[in-house]
Amino acid sequence: MGIAERKIRQKEEFKASILEAAWQQVISDGWQSLSIRKIADAIEYSIPVIYNHFENKEAILLEFTKEGFQKLADTLQEVKDQYEVPAQQLEAMAHAYWDFAFDHNEYYQLMFGLGIPACDRVKQIIEMKTATGIMISTIKEAIAQSNHPETDYFLKYHTYLSILHGLVSIQMIQKEGKPDASKKMILQDAISGFIISITSK
Amino acid sequence: MGIAERKIRQKEEFKASILEAAWQQVISDGWQSLSIRKIADAIEYSIPVIYNHFENKEAILLEFTKEGFQKLADTLQEVKDQYEVPAQQLEAMAHAYWDFAFDHNEYYQLMFGLGIPACDRVKQIIEMKTATGIMISTIKEAIAQSNHPETDYFLKYHTYLSILHGLVSIQMIQKEGKPDASKKMILQDAISGFIISITSK
DNA sequence: AATTTTTGTTAACACTGTTAACAAAAGTAA
DNA sequence: TTACTTTTGTTAACAGTGTTAACAAAAATT
Numbered sequence: 001m002g003i004a005e006r007k008i009r010q011k012e013e014f015k016a017s018i019l020e021a022a023w024q025q026v027i028s029d030g031w032q033s034l035s036i037r038k039i040a041d042a043i044e045y046s047i048p049v050i051y052n053h054f055e056n057k058e059a060i061l062l063e064f065t066k067e068g069f070q071k072l073a074d075t076l077q078e079v080k081d082q083y084e085v086p087a088q089q090l091e092a093m094a095h096a097y098w099d100f101a102f103d104h105n106e107y108y109q110l111m112f113g114l115g116i117p118a119c120d121r122v123k124q125i126i127e128m129k130t131a132t133g134i135m136i137s138t139i140k141e142a143i144a145q146s147n148h149p150e151t152d153y154f155l156k157y158h159t160y161l162s163i164l165h166g167l168v169s170i171q172m173i174q175k176e177g178k179p180d181a182s183k184k185m186i187l188q189d190a191i192s193g194f195i196i197s198i199t200s201k
Numbered sequence: 202m203g204i205a206e207r208k209i210r211q212k213e214e215f216k217a218s219i220l221e222a223a224w225q226q227v228i229s230d231g232w233q234s235l236s237i238r239k240i241a242d243a244i245e246y247s248i249p250v251i252y253n254h255f256e257n258k259e260a261i262l263l264e265f266t267k268e269g270f271q272k273l274a275d276t277l278q279e280v281k282d283q284y285e286v287p288a289q290q291l292e293a294m295a296h297a298y299w300d301f302a303f304d305h306n307e308y309y310q311l312m313f314g315l316g317i318p319a320c321d322r323v324k325q326i327i328e329m330k331t332a333t334g335i336m337i338s339t340i341k342e343a344i345a346q347s348n349h350p351e352t353d354y355f356l357k358y359h360t361y362l363s364i365l366h367g368l369v370s371i372q373m374i375q376k377e378g379k380p381d382a383s384k385k386m387i388l389q390d391a392i393s394g395f396i397i398s399i400t401s402k
Numbered sequence: 403a404a405t406t407t408t409t410g411t412t413a414a415c416a417c418t419g420t421t422a423a424c425a426a427a428a429g430t431a432a
Numbered sequence: 433t434t435a436c437t438t439t440t441g442t443t444a445a446c447a448g449t450g451t452t453a454a455c456a457a458a459a460a461t462t
Protein backbone atom coordinates (compact mmCIF):
# COMPACT_ATOMS: atom_id res chain seq x y z
CA MET A 1 0.00 0.00 0.00
CA GLY A 2 1.92 3.02 -1.23
CA ILE A 3 -0.98 5.17 -0.15
CA ALA A 4 0.31 5.77 3.36
CA GLU A 5 3.73 6.55 1.99
CA ARG A 6 2.30 9.02 -0.46
CA LYS A 7 0.55 10.72 2.42
CA ILE A 8 3.63 11.23 4.52
CA ARG A 9 5.46 12.31 1.38
CA GLN A 10 2.80 14.90 0.70
CA LYS A 11 2.99 15.98 4.30
CA GLU A 12 6.72 16.46 3.98
CA GLU A 13 6.23 18.45 0.81
CA PHE A 14 3.64 20.60 2.47
CA LYS A 15 5.96 21.24 5.38
CA ALA A 16 8.73 22.11 2.98
CA SER A 17 6.50 24.52 1.10
CA ILE A 18 5.66 26.27 4.33
CA LEU A 19 9.31 26.62 5.18
CA GLU A 20 10.08 27.81 1.68
CA ALA A 21 7.40 30.48 1.80
CA ALA A 22 8.58 31.49 5.24
CA TRP A 23 12.18 31.71 4.13
CA GLN A 24 11.19 33.82 1.17
CA GLN A 25 9.61 36.21 3.64
CA VAL A 26 12.65 36.20 5.88
CA ILE A 27 15.18 37.03 3.20
CA SER A 28 13.00 39.70 1.63
CA ASP A 29 11.78 41.52 4.73
CA GLY A 30 13.78 40.09 7.62
CA TRP A 31 12.71 37.53 10.20
CA GLN A 32 11.06 40.19 12.33
CA SER A 33 8.30 40.73 9.80
CA LEU A 34 7.63 37.05 9.24
CA SER A 35 4.02 36.26 10.00
CA ILE A 36 1.87 33.18 9.90
CA ARG A 37 -0.70 35.05 7.90
CA LYS A 38 1.75 35.97 5.19
CA ILE A 39 2.92 32.39 4.97
CA ALA A 40 -0.65 31.18 4.68
CA ASP A 41 -1.23 33.78 2.02
CA ALA A 42 1.85 32.71 0.07
CA ILE A 43 0.97 29.03 0.02
CA GLU A 44 -2.68 29.89 -0.68
CA TYR A 45 -4.07 28.03 2.29
CA SER A 46 -5.89 29.14 5.39
CA ILE A 47 -4.00 29.97 8.54
CA PRO A 48 -4.68 26.95 10.75
CA VAL A 49 -3.16 24.44 8.33
CA ILE A 50 0.22 25.77 9.31
CA TYR A 51 -0.47 24.72 12.87
CA ASN A 52 -1.01 21.18 11.64
CA HIS A 53 2.63 21.04 10.69
CA PHE A 54 4.26 23.36 13.21
CA GLU A 55 3.41 23.81 16.83
CA ASN A 56 3.81 27.56 16.60
CA LYS A 57 5.74 30.32 14.94
CA GLU A 58 8.78 29.71 17.09
CA ALA A 59 8.99 26.16 15.79
CA ILE A 60 9.35 27.50 12.28
CA LEU A 61 12.14 29.83 13.29
CA LEU A 62 13.75 26.99 15.21
CA GLU A 63 13.85 25.01 12.00
CA PHE A 64 15.89 27.73 10.35
CA THR A 65 18.12 27.99 13.38
CA LYS A 66 18.91 24.30 13.06
CA GLU A 67 19.49 24.66 9.35
CA GLY A 68 21.85 27.52 10.06
CA PHE A 69 23.93 25.58 12.55
CA GLN A 70 24.08 22.64 10.20
CA LYS A 71 25.31 24.85 7.36
CA LEU A 72 27.87 26.41 9.65
CA ALA A 73 29.05 23.00 10.80
CA ASP A 74 29.41 21.82 7.21
CA THR A 75 31.34 24.92 6.26
CA LEU A 76 33.69 24.62 9.21
CA GLN A 77 34.35 20.96 8.58
CA GLU A 78 35.02 21.58 4.92
CA VAL A 79 37.50 24.33 5.67
CA LYS A 80 39.17 22.38 8.43
CA ASP A 81 39.78 19.45 6.09
CA GLN A 82 41.85 21.65 3.82
CA TYR A 83 44.59 22.03 6.42
CA GLU A 84 46.70 19.83 8.58
CA VAL A 85 48.15 22.05 11.28
CA PRO A 86 45.56 22.88 13.97
CA ALA A 87 46.71 26.47 14.18
CA GLN A 88 46.10 26.92 10.48
CA GLN A 89 42.78 25.19 10.82
CA LEU A 90 41.71 27.56 13.56
CA GLU A 91 42.66 30.56 11.49
CA ALA A 92 40.92 29.31 8.37
CA MET A 93 37.84 28.38 10.36
CA ALA A 94 37.73 31.84 11.85
CA HIS A 95 37.63 33.37 8.40
CA ALA A 96 35.02 30.85 7.31
CA TYR A 97 32.94 31.72 10.36
CA TRP A 98 33.16 35.39 9.49
CA ASP A 99 32.21 34.80 5.87
CA PHE A 100 29.32 32.59 6.88
CA ALA A 101 27.94 35.24 9.20
CA PHE A 102 27.83 37.90 6.52
CA ASP A 103 26.99 35.68 3.58
CA HIS A 104 24.08 34.18 5.52
CA ASN A 105 23.11 37.18 7.52
CA GLU A 106 19.56 36.02 8.20
CA TYR A 107 20.69 32.65 9.45
CA TYR A 108 23.25 34.19 11.74
CA GLN A 109 20.78 36.58 13.28
CA LEU A 110 18.41 33.74 13.99
CA MET A 111 21.18 31.59 15.43
CA PHE A 112 22.55 34.19 17.79
CA GLY A 113 21.18 37.67 17.78
CA LEU A 114 17.50 38.33 17.75
CA GLY A 115 16.77 38.61 21.45
CA ILE A 116 14.43 35.67 21.32
CA PRO A 117 17.07 33.08 21.93
CA ALA A 118 14.54 30.94 23.74
CA CYS A 119 17.31 30.26 26.18
CA ASP A 120 15.75 27.08 27.45
CA ARG A 121 15.68 25.34 24.13
CA VAL A 122 19.04 26.50 22.93
CA LYS A 123 20.75 23.47 24.40
CA GLN A 124 18.42 21.14 22.58
CA ILE A 125 19.71 22.16 19.18
CA ILE A 126 21.98 19.26 18.40
CA GLU A 127 23.13 20.93 15.20
CA MET A 128 24.70 23.51 17.43
CA LYS A 129 26.68 20.84 19.20
CA THR A 130 27.88 19.60 15.85
CA ALA A 131 29.31 22.99 15.01
CA THR A 132 30.84 23.58 18.41
CA GLY A 133 32.21 20.06 18.42
CA ILE A 134 34.29 20.79 15.35
CA MET A 135 35.73 23.87 16.93
CA ILE A 136 36.42 22.20 20.25
CA SER A 137 38.22 19.26 18.69
CA THR A 138 40.48 21.60 16.74
CA ILE A 139 41.27 23.58 19.85
CA LYS A 140 42.11 20.36 21.65
CA GLU A 141 44.47 19.33 18.89
CA ALA A 142 46.13 22.72 18.87
CA ILE A 143 46.66 22.55 22.62
CA ALA A 144 48.00 19.00 22.43
CA GLN A 145 50.67 20.12 20.00
CA SER A 146 51.56 23.22 22.00
CA ASN A 147 54.08 23.85 24.74
CA HIS A 148 51.30 23.87 27.32
CA PRO A 149 49.23 20.72 26.77
CA GLU A 150 47.63 21.18 30.19
CA THR A 151 45.75 24.27 29.01
CA ASP A 152 42.00 24.22 29.65
CA TYR A 153 40.57 23.50 26.20
CA PHE A 154 37.02 24.46 27.12
CA LEU A 155 38.14 27.84 28.33
CA LYS A 156 40.04 28.36 25.10
CA TYR A 157 37.10 27.24 23.01
CA HIS A 158 34.86 29.67 24.79
CA THR A 159 37.36 32.43 24.16
CA TYR A 160 37.65 31.48 20.51
CA LEU A 161 33.92 31.52 19.92
CA SER A 162 33.45 34.72 21.88
CA ILE A 163 36.06 36.54 19.85
CA LEU A 164 34.42 35.41 16.63
CA HIS A 165 30.90 36.20 17.70
CA GLY A 166 31.96 39.49 19.20
CA LEU A 167 33.71 40.63 16.06
CA VAL A 168 30.84 39.61 13.87
CA SER A 169 28.05 41.06 15.93
CA ILE A 170 29.76 44.37 16.62
CA GLN A 171 30.38 44.66 12.92
CA MET A 172 26.77 43.77 12.17
CA ILE A 173 25.37 46.37 14.51
CA GLN A 174 27.37 49.13 12.91
CA LYS A 175 26.94 48.21 9.29
CA GLU A 176 24.57 46.20 7.25
CA GLY A 177 25.70 43.90 4.50
CA LYS A 178 29.16 42.48 4.19
CA PRO A 179 31.88 44.82 5.40
CA ASP A 180 34.78 45.65 3.16
CA ALA A 181 37.86 43.49 3.18
CA SER A 182 39.80 45.94 5.32
CA LYS A 183 37.50 45.13 8.23
CA LYS A 184 38.72 41.60 8.09
CA MET A 185 42.05 42.81 9.38
CA ILE A 186 40.42 43.14 12.75
CA LEU A 187 39.52 39.50 12.62
CA GLN A 188 43.04 38.61 11.53
CA ASP A 189 44.48 40.65 14.36
CA ALA A 190 42.31 39.15 17.06
CA ILE A 191 42.51 35.58 15.90
CA SER A 192 46.26 35.51 15.40
CA GLY A 193 46.66 36.85 18.92
CA PHE A 194 44.45 34.08 20.17
CA ILE A 195 46.32 31.39 18.30
CA ILE A 196 49.64 32.62 19.62
CA SER A 197 48.22 32.39 23.13
CA ILE A 198 47.75 28.68 22.53
CA THR A 199 50.64 27.59 20.36
CA SER A 200 53.42 29.37 22.23
CA LYS A 201 53.64 30.89 25.66
CA MET B 202 5.23 83.94 35.28
CA GLY B 203 6.07 80.60 36.83
CA ILE B 204 3.10 79.12 35.10
CA ALA B 205 4.92 78.18 31.93
CA GLU B 206 7.73 76.73 33.96
CA ARG B 207 5.36 74.69 36.02
CA LYS B 208 3.91 73.31 32.82
CA ILE B 209 7.16 72.13 31.39
CA ARG B 210 8.07 70.78 34.79
CA GLN B 211 4.84 68.81 34.90
CA LYS B 212 5.52 67.62 31.40
CA GLU B 213 8.91 66.39 32.48
CA GLU B 214 7.40 64.64 35.44
CA PHE B 215 4.82 63.02 33.25
CA LYS B 216 7.49 61.84 30.87
CA ALA B 217 9.47 60.49 33.78
CA SER B 218 6.46 58.65 35.12
CA ILE B 219 5.95 57.01 31.75
CA LEU B 220 9.56 55.90 31.69
CA GLU B 221 9.32 54.67 35.24
CA ALA B 222 6.24 52.61 34.53
CA ALA B 223 7.87 51.28 31.40
CA TRP B 224 11.04 50.37 33.21
CA GLN B 225 9.05 48.59 35.88
CA GLN B 226 7.58 46.51 33.10
CA VAL B 227 10.95 45.84 31.55
CA ILE B 228 12.65 44.58 34.67
CA SER B 229 9.71 42.46 35.71
CA ASP B 230 8.81 40.85 32.39
CA GLY B 231 11.59 41.78 29.99
CA TRP B 232 11.62 44.42 27.31
CA GLN B 233 9.95 42.09 24.81
CA SER B 234 6.68 42.20 26.69
CA LEU B 235 6.66 45.93 27.19
CA SER B 236 3.52 47.41 25.71
CA ILE B 237 2.07 50.87 25.40
CA ARG B 238 -1.19 49.60 26.79
CA LYS B 239 0.42 48.27 29.94
CA ILE B 240 2.22 51.55 30.45
CA ALA B 241 -1.02 53.46 30.02
CA ASP B 242 -2.64 51.12 32.46
CA ALA B 243 0.10 51.59 35.02
CA ILE B 244 0.02 55.37 34.94
CA GLU B 245 -3.78 55.30 34.86
CA TYR B 246 -4.11 57.32 31.69
CA SER B 247 -5.46 56.51 28.28
CA ILE B 248 -3.17 55.23 25.58
CA PRO B 249 -2.74 58.26 23.31
CA VAL B 250 -1.29 60.46 26.04
CA ILE B 251 1.89 58.47 25.75
CA TYR B 252 2.18 59.54 22.16
CA ASN B 253 2.13 63.14 23.30
CA HIS B 254 5.45 62.55 25.00
CA PHE B 255 7.05 59.90 22.85
CA GLU B 256 6.90 59.55 19.10
CA ASN B 257 6.48 55.80 19.35
CA LYS B 258 7.42 52.75 21.34
CA GLU B 259 10.89 52.66 19.87
CA ALA B 260 11.54 56.15 21.25
CA ILE B 261 10.88 54.85 24.73
CA LEU B 262 13.30 51.99 24.29
CA LEU B 263 15.81 54.39 22.79
CA GLU B 264 15.63 56.39 25.99
CA PHE B 265 16.70 53.36 27.97
CA THR B 266 19.41 52.59 25.48
CA LYS B 267 20.85 56.04 26.01
CA GLU B 268 20.56 55.67 29.76
CA GLY B 269 22.38 52.39 29.53
CA PHE B 270 25.28 53.79 27.56
CA GLN B 271 25.53 56.69 29.97
CA LYS B 272 25.66 54.35 32.94
CA LEU B 273 28.27 52.25 31.21
CA ALA B 274 30.35 55.32 30.40
CA ASP B 275 30.16 56.50 34.00
CA THR B 276 31.20 53.10 35.28
CA LEU B 277 34.12 52.84 32.89
CA GLN B 278 35.35 56.31 33.72
CA GLU B 279 35.12 55.63 37.42
CA VAL B 280 37.09 52.43 37.16
CA LYS B 281 39.64 53.94 34.85
CA ASP B 282 40.35 56.72 37.32
CA GLN B 283 41.42 54.21 39.91
CA TYR B 284 44.49 53.20 37.94
CA GLU B 285 47.40 54.90 36.30
CA VAL B 286 48.91 52.38 33.95
CA PRO B 287 46.83 52.03 30.76
CA ALA B 288 47.25 48.26 30.72
CA GLN B 289 45.82 48.04 34.21
CA GLN B 290 43.03 50.40 33.21
CA LEU B 291 42.11 48.23 30.26
CA GLU B 292 41.98 45.16 32.41
CA ALA B 293 39.91 46.79 35.12
CA MET B 294 37.57 48.28 32.56
CA ALA B 295 37.07 44.89 31.00
CA HIS B 296 35.95 43.49 34.34
CA ALA B 297 33.74 46.51 34.90
CA TYR B 298 32.20 46.01 31.46
CA TRP B 299 31.48 42.40 32.28
CA ASP B 300 29.94 43.26 35.63
CA PHE B 301 27.84 45.98 34.09
CA ALA B 302 26.46 43.61 31.48
CA PHE B 303 25.26 41.09 34.02
CA ASP B 304 24.28 43.50 36.76
CA HIS B 305 22.22 45.52 34.29
CA ASN B 306 21.09 42.73 32.08
CA GLU B 307 18.08 44.57 30.69
CA TYR B 308 20.10 47.61 29.77
CA TYR B 309 22.72 45.54 28.03
CA GLN B 310 20.19 43.66 25.97
CA LEU B 311 18.65 46.90 24.83
CA MET B 312 22.02 48.41 24.04
CA PHE B 313 23.29 45.54 21.95
CA GLY B 314 21.28 42.40 21.60
CA LEU B 315 17.63 42.47 20.84
CA GLY B 316 17.70 42.28 17.06
CA ILE B 317 15.97 45.61 16.77
CA PRO B 318 19.12 47.64 16.91
CA ALA B 319 17.53 50.21 14.62
CA CYS B 320 20.82 50.22 12.81
CA ASP B 321 20.25 53.62 11.27
CA ARG B 322 19.88 55.43 14.53
CA VAL B 323 22.62 53.66 16.40
CA LYS B 324 25.16 56.24 15.36
CA GLN B 325 23.01 59.03 16.70
CA ILE B 326 23.33 57.86 20.28
CA ILE B 327 25.91 60.24 21.56
CA GLU B 328 26.01 58.46 24.90
CA MET B 329 27.48 55.55 23.01
CA LYS B 330 30.27 57.74 21.74
CA THR B 331 30.98 58.79 25.30
CA ALA B 332 31.47 55.20 26.35
CA THR B 333 33.54 54.22 23.33
CA GLY B 334 35.56 57.41 23.67
CA ILE B 335 36.76 56.34 27.09
CA MET B 336 37.84 52.98 25.79
CA ILE B 337 39.54 54.41 22.73
CA SER B 338 41.53 56.96 24.68
CA THR B 339 42.80 54.25 27.01
CA ILE B 340 43.80 52.07 24.09
CA LYS B 341 45.65 55.02 22.58
CA GLU B 342 47.53 55.62 25.81
CA ALA B 343 48.44 51.98 26.09
CA ILE B 344 49.75 51.95 22.55
CA ALA B 345 51.70 55.15 23.09
CA GLN B 346 53.52 53.58 26.01
CA SER B 347 54.19 50.32 24.18
CA ASN B 348 57.03 49.14 22.01
CA HIS B 349 54.91 49.63 18.92
CA PRO B 350 53.46 53.12 19.05
CA GLU B 351 52.55 52.93 15.37
CA THR B 352 49.87 50.30 16.06
CA ASP B 353 46.42 51.09 14.66
CA TYR B 354 44.47 52.15 17.74
CA PHE B 355 41.09 51.93 16.09
CA LEU B 356 41.72 48.36 15.07
CA LYS B 357 42.75 47.54 18.61
CA TYR B 358 39.74 49.27 20.06
CA HIS B 359 37.46 47.32 17.81
CA THR B 360 39.17 44.12 18.87
CA TYR B 361 38.87 45.06 22.53
CA LEU B 362 35.17 45.80 22.32
CA SER B 363 34.48 42.72 20.23
CA ILE B 364 36.18 40.45 22.72
CA LEU B 365 34.18 41.96 25.56
CA HIS B 366 30.86 41.89 23.77
CA GLY B 367 31.52 38.42 22.44
CA LEU B 368 32.31 37.02 25.85
CA VAL B 369 29.30 38.64 27.42
CA SER B 370 26.75 37.75 24.79
CA ILE B 371 27.86 34.15 24.40
CA GLN B 372 27.62 33.82 28.14
CA MET B 373 24.20 35.44 28.15
CA ILE B 374 22.82 33.13 25.50
CA GLN B 375 23.84 30.05 27.42
CA LYS B 376 22.85 31.12 30.88
CA GLU B 377 20.59 33.62 32.44
CA GLY B 378 21.56 35.70 35.40
CA LYS B 379 25.09 36.39 36.46
CA PRO B 380 27.45 33.52 35.79
CA ASP B 381 29.61 32.15 38.56
CA ALA B 382 32.99 33.65 39.23
CA SER B 383 34.80 30.82 37.50
CA LYS B 384 33.36 32.01 34.20
CA LYS B 385 35.23 35.21 34.65
CA MET B 386 38.44 33.32 34.07
CA ILE B 387 37.51 33.26 30.43
CA LEU B 388 37.38 37.01 30.45
CA GLN B 389 40.69 37.18 32.27
CA ASP B 390 42.25 34.83 29.77
CA ALA B 391 41.06 36.69 26.71
CA ILE B 392 41.72 40.16 27.95
CA SER B 393 45.21 39.48 29.24
CA GLY B 394 46.05 38.01 25.86
CA PHE B 395 44.78 41.15 24.21
CA ILE B 396 46.73 43.44 26.52
CA ILE B 397 49.92 41.53 25.89
CA SER B 398 49.34 41.97 22.18
CA ILE B 399 49.53 45.72 22.73
CA THR B 400 52.08 46.25 25.49
CA SER B 401 54.77 43.88 24.22
CA LYS B 402 55.36 42.27 20.90
C1' DA C 403 -17.27 86.12 29.12
C1' DA C 404 -15.79 84.44 24.75
C1' DT C 405 -12.14 82.22 22.47
C1' DT C 406 -8.16 79.68 21.68
C1' DT C 407 -4.92 76.17 23.17
C1' DT C 408 -3.69 72.33 25.57
C1' DT C 409 -4.78 67.84 27.37
C1' DG C 410 -7.15 63.69 27.53
C1' DT C 411 -10.60 60.10 26.05
C1' DT C 412 -13.24 56.97 23.10
C1' DA C 413 -13.23 54.27 19.34
C1' DA C 414 -11.39 52.52 15.66
C1' DC C 415 -7.78 50.62 12.06
C1' DA C 416 -4.61 47.36 10.80
C1' DC C 417 -1.92 44.26 12.31
C1' DT C 418 -0.12 40.15 15.20
C1' DG C 419 -0.32 34.59 17.14
C1' DT C 420 -3.46 31.15 18.24
C1' DT C 421 -7.60 28.16 18.60
C1' DA C 422 -12.48 26.39 18.81
C1' DA C 423 -16.24 24.90 15.96
C1' DC C 424 -17.48 23.14 11.96
C1' DA C 425 -17.58 21.61 6.91
C1' DA C 426 -15.61 18.93 3.18
C1' DA C 427 -12.87 15.61 1.35
C1' DA C 428 -10.51 11.08 1.64
C1' DG C 429 -9.90 6.59 3.25
C1' DT C 430 -12.00 2.30 5.43
C1' DA C 431 -15.38 -1.32 6.28
C1' DA C 432 -19.82 -3.45 5.54
C1' DT D 433 -22.31 1.10 -3.35
C1' DT D 434 -23.35 2.65 1.16
C1' DA D 435 -22.23 3.94 5.95
C1' DC D 436 -18.78 5.26 8.93
C1' DT D 437 -14.37 7.20 10.50
C1' DT D 438 -10.41 9.89 9.94
C1' DT D 439 -7.91 13.37 7.95
C1' DT D 440 -7.70 17.96 6.10
C1' DG D 441 -9.17 22.46 5.56
C1' DT D 442 -12.06 26.66 6.43
C1' DT D 443 -14.54 30.34 8.84
C1' DA D 444 -14.77 33.05 12.61
C1' DA D 445 -13.39 34.44 16.64
C1' DC D 446 -10.29 35.62 20.93
C1' DA D 447 -6.80 38.20 22.90
C1' DG D 448 -3.29 40.71 22.10
C1' DT D 449 -0.12 44.44 19.68
C1' DG D 450 1.22 49.73 17.84
C1' DT D 451 -0.90 53.70 16.17
C1' DT D 452 -4.15 57.46 15.00
C1' DA D 453 -8.42 60.17 13.83
C1' DA D 454 -12.32 62.43 15.88
C1' DC D 455 -13.97 64.51 19.58
C1' DA D 456 -14.77 66.21 24.53
C1' DA D 457 -13.11 68.59 28.61
C1' DA D 458 -10.17 71.37 31.00
C1' DA D 459 -6.90 75.24 31.16
C1' DA D 460 -4.96 79.39 29.63
C1' DT D 461 -5.49 83.65 26.91
C1' DT D 462 -7.79 87.40 24.98
